[in-house]
Amino acid sequence: xxxxxxxxxxxxxxxxxxxxxxxxxxxxxxxxxxxxxxxxxxxxxxxxxxxxxxxxxxxxxxxxxxxxxxxxxxxxxxxxxxxxxxxxxxxxxxxxxxxxxxxxxxxxxxxxxxxxxxxxxxxxxxxxxxxxxxxxxxxxxxxxxxxxxxxxxxxxxxxxxxxxxxxxxxxxxxxxxxxxxxxxxxxxxxxxxxxxxxxxxxxxxxxxxxxxxxxxxxxxxxxxxxxxxxxxxxxxxxxxxxxxxxxxxxxxxxxxxxxxxxxxxxxxxxxxxxxxxxxxxxxxxxxxxxxxxxxxxxxxxxxxxxxxxxxxxxxxxxxxxxxxxxxxxxxxxxxxxxxxxxxxxxxxxxxxxxxxx
Amino acid sequence: xxxxxxxxxxxxxxxxxxxxxxxxxxxxxxxxxxxxxxxxxxxxxxxxxxxxxxxxxxxxxxxxxxxxxxxxxxxxxxxxxxxxxxxxxxxxxxxxxxxxxxxxxxxxxxxxxxxxxxxxxxxxxxxxxxxxxxxxxxxxxxxxxxxxxxxxxxxxxxxxxxxxxxxxxxxxxxxxxxxxxxxxxxxxxxxxxxxxxxxxxxxxxxxxxxxxxxxxxxxxxxxxxxxxxxxxxxxxxxxxxxxxxxxxxxxxxxxxxxxxxxxxxxxxxxxxxxxxxxxxxxxxxxxxxxxxxxxxxxxxxxxxxxxxxxxxxxxxxxxxxxx
Numbered sequence: 001x002x003x004x005x006x007x008x009x010x011x012x013x014x015x016x017x018x019x020x021x022x023x024x025x026x027x028x029x030x031x032x033x034x035x036x037x038x039x040x041x042x043x044x045x046x047x048x049x050x051x052x053x054x055x056x057x058x059x060x061x062x063x064x065x066x067x068x069x070x071x072x073x074x075x076x077x078x079x080x081x082x083x084x085x086x087x088x089x090x091x092x093x094x095x096x097x098x099x100x101x102x103x104x105x106x107x108x109x110x111x112x113x114x115x116x117x118x119x120x121x122x123x124x125x126x127x128x129x130x131x132x133x134x135x136x137x138x139x140x141x142x143x144x145x146x147x148x149x150x151x152x153x154x155x156x157x158x159x160x161x162x163x164x165x166x167x168x169x170x171x172x173x174x175x176x177x178x179x180x181x182x183x184x185x186x187x188x189x190x191x192x193x194x195x196x197x198x199x200x201x202x203x204x205x206x207x208x209x210x211x212x213x214x215x216x217x218x219x220x221x222x223x224x225x226x227x228x229x230x231x232x233x234x235x236x237x238x239x240x241x242x243x244x245x246x247x248x249x250x251x252x253x254x255x256x257x258x259x260x261x262x263x264x265x266x267x268x269x270x271x272x273x274x275x276x277x278x279x280x281x282x283x284x285x286x287x288x289x290x291x292x293x294x295x296x297x298x299x300x301x302x303x304x305x306x307x308x309x310x311x312x313x314x315x316x317x318x319x320x321x322x323x324x325x326x327x328x329x330x331x332x333x334x335x336x337x338x339x340x341x342x343x344x345x346x347x348x349x350x351x352x353x354x355x356x357x
Numbered sequence: 358x359x360x361x362x363x364x365x366x367x368x369x370x371x372x373x374x375x376x377x378x379x380x381x382x383x384x385x386x387x388x389x390x391x392x393x394x395x396x397x398x399x400x401x402x403x404x405x406x407x408x409x410x411x412x413x414x415x416x417x418x419x420x421x422x423x424x425x426x427x428x429x430x431x432x433x434x435x436x437x438x439x440x441x442x443x444x445x446x447x448x449x450x451x452x453x454x455x456x457x458x459x460x461x462x463x464x465x466x467x468x469x470x471x472x473x474x475x476x477x478x479x480x481x482x483x484x485x486x487x488x489x490x491x492x493x494x495x496x497x498x499x500x501x502x503x504x505x506x507x508x509x510x511x512x513x514x515x516x517x518x519x520x521x522x523x524x525x526x527x528x529x530x531x532x533x534x535x536x537x538x539x540x541x542x543x544x545x546x547x548x549x550x551x552x553x554x555x556x557x558x559x560x561x562x563x564x565x566x567x568x569x570x571x572x573x574x575x576x577x578x579x580x581x582x583x584x585x586x587x588x589x590x591x592x593x594x595x596x597x598x599x600x601x602x603x604x605x606x607x608x609x610x611x612x613x614x615x616x617x618x619x620x621x622x623x624x625x626x627x628x629x630x631x632x633x634x635x636x637x638x639x640x641x642x643x644x645x646x647x648x649x650x651x652x653x654x655x656x657x658x659x660x661x662x663x664x665x666x667x668x669x670x671x672x673x674x675x676x677x678x679x680x
Contacts, residue, residue, distance in 0.1 A: 003474035007463060014462040194458025201422055201452035202475040202518075203444045 004209065008216035011186070018182040022224045026174030027231055033166050033292075034235045044125045045072045047093040049079045051101060057108045057140060057147060058099050064132045064139075065097075071128065084113060095125050112151040126151045167237030168246075168318040169291035171228045175221055175250055176257045176285065176311055181278040183217055183261030187352070188274040191265070196354055206354045214258055221254040222247060242321040249321065249330070253314035253337055257282075259344030266352030285311045310340040375400045375522050375553045376421060380430035382577075383416050390416040392577035393430065398555055403548050405568030406557040407666065409676070412574040414557040418524050421555070422452050435521055448476060451520030451552070453511045453528060459499050465510060466495040469517055476518035489513045489543055505536035512543055516552075523547055525556040529563060541567050561666040571666065575674040588669045594618050594634040597662040600645050604654030605629045614644050628657045634664065 012018045048065065050058050054077065066073050074093065084096040095114035102109060110133060114125055133149040140146070190196045199209060225247050232239045239246070260281060268277045288302070289295070289311035295303060306312050317333040327334075376398035383391040391413045398404045406414045419425040421432055423443035432439045434446050459468050466482045473479030486492045489509040499507060508528060515523055528544065529537040537560075544567060548554050558564055564571045565585045572582040581588060589595050594616065600606075605622065606629065612620050616636030623630050635641045638661045649656045670676075 003471055007460070007467060007471045010467070011460060011462040190460075193461070194454055195460055197424070198452070198454055198458045199475075201424055201447065201454065202472060203447040204475040205444075 004204070004212035005215050008213045009219060012182070012216055012220050015182070015186065017185065018178065018220075021181050022174065022178035022220060023227060025177060026170050026228055029170045029173070030166075030228075030232055030235055030237075033170070034163060043070050043072055044095060044128075045074065045093045046125065046129075047079075047084060047087055047096040048073055048075045049084055049096060049098045050075055050077045051099065052078045054099070055101050055108065057136075058101065060140065061099065061108070061110065061133065061136050061147060064136050065129065068128055068132060070124065081113075088113060097129065108147040110147050110149045112149070114151065163236055164238050164322070165294070165319070166292065167232040167239040168242070168322050169315055171225060171232065171239070171250065172253070172289075172311055172315045172318060173286050173291040174224060174228055175254045177282050178224060179217060179221060179254050179257035180261040180264065180282050181275065183214075183258050184264040184268075184274050184278040185271075187213075187262065187265035188268070188271045192271050200354050209354065210262075214255075214262075217258055218251055218254060222251050225250040239322050241324060242318065245327040246318060246321045249314070249317055249327070249334075252341070253310070253318075256310045256314075256337065256340045256344050259341070259348040262348035263344065263351045266348070285309050288312075290315050310337065313337055313340075374398060375435055376404075376555070377433045378417075378421070378430070379432070381417065381420055381427045381432055382429040383413075383420065383425065384428045389577050391420070391427070394577075394579050395430075396572060396579060396582060398553060400553050401548065401551070402569040403544065403554040403556065403567055405564040405571040406555070406574055407559065407561060407564045407571050407670070408557075408574030409559055413577040414574050415526060416577075417574070418526055418555065418557055422450065422524055423447055448518065449521050451515035451518060451523035453515040453523070453525045459511070459514065461498060461500055464496045464498055465491060468499075469514060472514060473517045478519065479517050480519050482517075485513045485516060488516075488546065505532055505539065508532060508536070508540060509543060512540070512547070516547065520552055522553045522555070525554065527557055527559070529558065529560065537563065561670065565666050573670055573673055575670075575676075580673045581669070585666055588666060589664050592664050592669055592672060594636045595664045596635045596638050597664055597668070598633050598635050598638065598641060598645070599658075599660045599662070600631050600642075600649075600656060601625075601628045601658040602631065602645075602649045602652065602654050602656055603628050604649070604652040606631050606645070606648050606652055610648055611645070614641055617641060634668070 046065070048062055050062065054062070062073070062075060065071055079087075081098060084098060087093050088096055095112060098111045098113065100109045100111070101107075110129075112126060112129055130149055130151070133147050137146045187196075190199075200206075229239050229242075229246070242249075261278065264277050264281065265274055268274045286292075288298070288306045289309045290306070291311070295306055295312060298306065313333045313336045317330040317337070320330055320333075321327065374397040376396075378397070379395050381391055381394045382389070394413075394417060406417065408414050416425065420427045421434055421439060423434075423439050423446050426440055435449050437446050439446050460471075463471065465486060469482035469485055473482065483492060483495060486495055489512065491506060491510060491513070494502065494506065499510070502510065508530075512525065512528055515525070525544065529540050532540065541563070544554060544556065556568070568585065570582065570584050571588060573580040573588075581591070583591065605624070608620060608622050608631070611617060611622075611631060611633065617633045618635075620631065620633040622632075631645075633641075642659060642661065645659070646656050
């Protein structure tokens with residue numbers, strides 16, 4: 001297997017298209033997303049919790065907040081902190097502002113709870129509310145003592161920026177694109193150029209051919225994860241926290257996408273159509289599986305459907321590792337991924353035969 | 358990996374059949390690609406399969422190579438049943454496929470090393486490249502080669518395992534005459550190194566120049582099989598006669614001469630050109646001189662040519678090689 005494995009490696013590295021999908025494409029995404037300041041736009045649904053009988057200061061603050069464009073304000077009175085957290089958990093609001101009057105004459109405490117379910121908006125929300133509080137304080141000057149504003153992130157990992165959320169997403173996307181598009185493309189090219197037929201004229205067993213080619217892709221995928229992880233880390237995504245398991249998990253998940261590549265190359269005969277079909281599989285998955293945006297932001301109906309996509313589970317496990325969870329805790333996702341690896345392997349076996357070439 | 362220089366086939370094996378095909382047929386649904394073909398190929402010969410596209414040459418070769426299973430019939434190659442022991446057969450044969458089909462991202466040397474690794478024993482890549490004068494192209498890729506170089510490479514790539522039997526499928530297709538002659542020398546060199554060669558072609562001059570024996574393929578069958586000269590001799594009219602006369606000949610009288618056929622007469626700048634096929638030459642040529650005098654003119658030029666394989670093919674199959 002050695003020489004063919006080595007030759008397959010060389011061929012992948014010399015194939016500009018493969019290198020593009022493996023590295024240039026995801027690095028481009030990392031770079032572009034890094035440029036945007038996502039924290040400065042978007043609408044935030046803010047739940048404002050007032051006391052049953054709001055004071056003048058509370059009322060003034062709520063009025064001022066309602067004039068801010070990017071805030072959608074909903075007020076409820078008398079909610080406990082736990083109840084407010086539950087609202088956030090269930091994605092019924094992006095952030096909650098708890099207002100509590102101190103003892104008469106000692107001012108108002110405004111405490112903001114914001115999560116990562118809306119990573120785009122959360123820092124904007126903090127900054128926006130903070131400036132509203134400042135202006136209300138000026139307005140109330142001379143009268144009541146000032147409002148004190150505190151922002152608490154409710155994320156256990158201590159605050160994940162949107163870019164940190166994106167890091168594993170783009171790495172997973174890069175793996176999928178490289179594995180599915182490049183492998184399907186090169187297998188169909190081999191078939192069209194007669195390479196498969198020529199190989200079939202030699203005593204090389206078919207399984208050794210596939211093992212060498214797929215093995216080479218897995219090694220390149222491992223290098224790809226390593227490079228993309230370092231690039232993402234350098235740009236500030238903190239992905240190195242995932243450790244070795246992050247790498248192994250990513251390579252394991254890549255097997256699914258390699259199998260998909262083999263299936264596409266087997267089912268679709270013409271080479272142009274193969275590239276189209278491979279893109280038709282990877283593109284929707286790239287956007288629906290939460291590579292760029294949290295799955296929680298999708299409409300409920302779609303959210304159920306994306307649970308059926310393998311990239312969703314791979315990304316969820318990869319993100320958990322980056323957030324500090326252990327690999328053992330990922331067993332439900334690992335189980336689903338293993339089922340995908342096995343299922344796509346079987347389908348790949350019946351879809352692609354060297355004898356068709 | 359065992360590297361060794363090609364060993365000539367020992368004299369005792371020379372002359373024994375390396376291929377025995379018995380009733381090989383291949384059907385794809387209603388389409389008959391091969392309609393029951395039997396023949397033998399002897400050790401050390403260059404055996405040609407000649408026929409137009411679609412005659413079944415490639416199907417036949419692919420069955421012998423173990424790439425395609427026959428619908429009917431059996432084939433023994435190097436003493437092994439191809440359908441039962443395809444891997445053993447593949448280890449000992451060399452295969453050049455119709456399209457030059459190699460990895461575009463590997464260099465010539467890398468491809469030869471790679472293909473060599475598929476066999477229990479293999480020749481040295483640089484040695485192979487030297488045999489076809491491509492040693493200074495060892496680091497080039499397929500896409501950087503000319504058509505002739507590509508064909509030379511695909512021939513030498515069929516020799517990586519030092520095969521006892523080599524199949525060349527249209528080795529000179531699309532090449533100019535110089536490159537074709539160059540390739541003929543290479544094929545002869547392959548035979549001289551001890552291998553038996555089976556090649557397909559639709560160039561009759563190639564079969565004539567290169568092959569010890571030729572099988573005509575037509576509509577999935579072997580229409581005739583012999584040495585090129587034997588095939589020509591088998592014609593009832595093995596000569597072509599061209600005569601140029603100052604006055605037109607009586608065409609009916611020419612047709613009336615015993616043994617002539619396909620008589621055509623046209624006027625040219627040199628005079629009247631009459632072409633025909635003839636069963637024998639001396640009597641017909643003297644009769645032509647007499648007819649020229651009777652017409653009040655004389656013979657300006659006369660050429661007697663042996664018939665070609667093209668003529669044989671036409672008379673055996675009723676159609677030309679180029680369709």
